[in-house]
Amino acid sequence: MKDGPGRKPVIGVSTSFLDFGDYLGVGYHKPVSLAGGVPVILPRVPEALDDLLALCDGIMIAAGHDLDPTYYGQTPGPHLHKTDPGRDRFEVDLVRRASALGLPLLGSCRGIQVINVALGGTLVQDLGLVPAWTAHPSDPSWACWAQVQDAAMHDDPLPEHPRHALRVEHGSLLHQALATTAATVDSFHHQACDTVAPGLRVSARAPDGVVEAIERADPFVLALQCELHEEWRVDRRFLRVFELFVRASARRAALV
DSSP states (O other), rough: OSSSTEEEOOOEOOOOOOGGGGGGGTTTTHHHTTTTTTEEEEEGGGGGHHHHHHHHHHHEEOOSSSSGGGGGGGOOOOOOOBBBHHHHHEEEEHHHHHHTTOOOEEETTTTHHHHHHTTTOOOSSSSSGGGGTTTTTOOOHHHHHHHHHHHHHOOOEEEEEEEEEEEEESHHHHHHHHHHSSSEEEEEHHHHHHHOTOOOEEEEEEEOOOOEEETTTTEEEEESSSOOOOOHOOOGGGGHHHHHHHHHHHHHHHOO
């Protein structure tokens, strides 16, 4: 979409329509706006997807429920949580088509998992299935997340929640954004990337080895396992991830 020089890039945000209430219209969109983009919620209408992609300069895949394991060649196991079949179908197609068009992609929490699977990777259905990951901080009941979400809606300081250290690969896009190789991040997830999709690289891990970020320079892909859309409230440097993504989207817009 091009309306002339100086137009802010339009960022299509694909999010859940379950369980999050008013948050789904605020939580993911505020950091995009603060970073200089214009966030819009994508309607889940496959017949309109070509037109939606033509309007967007970048795509963000937000947090939410577990992805159906059949998308990465596995049978649903006993540790699988609630899924969202309609969203799964829409977002796997969305990521593949956006990537084919060269649209920058940003992922947060579930978003890293959807991007990885859509581009050919796999997931671990539950952290407890990997012995080295059983102690990885998590929030399987969403109890801590509910408190964080409520605080965010009121712009209050975030309450205590699960966190862990982050090791960032030097020279990566994430390193470029954060200007550090060490940080801490929130940790609410119970699944993680296993095999990383062809063409993507791991750019951050937790100390126990859990993949915490994947990326690709061109076309731009950057996805984090943490709740990136809230991490900027704890560590302002994480807003730079959104700024890097918005700049990539602006460059994409200038080429169309």
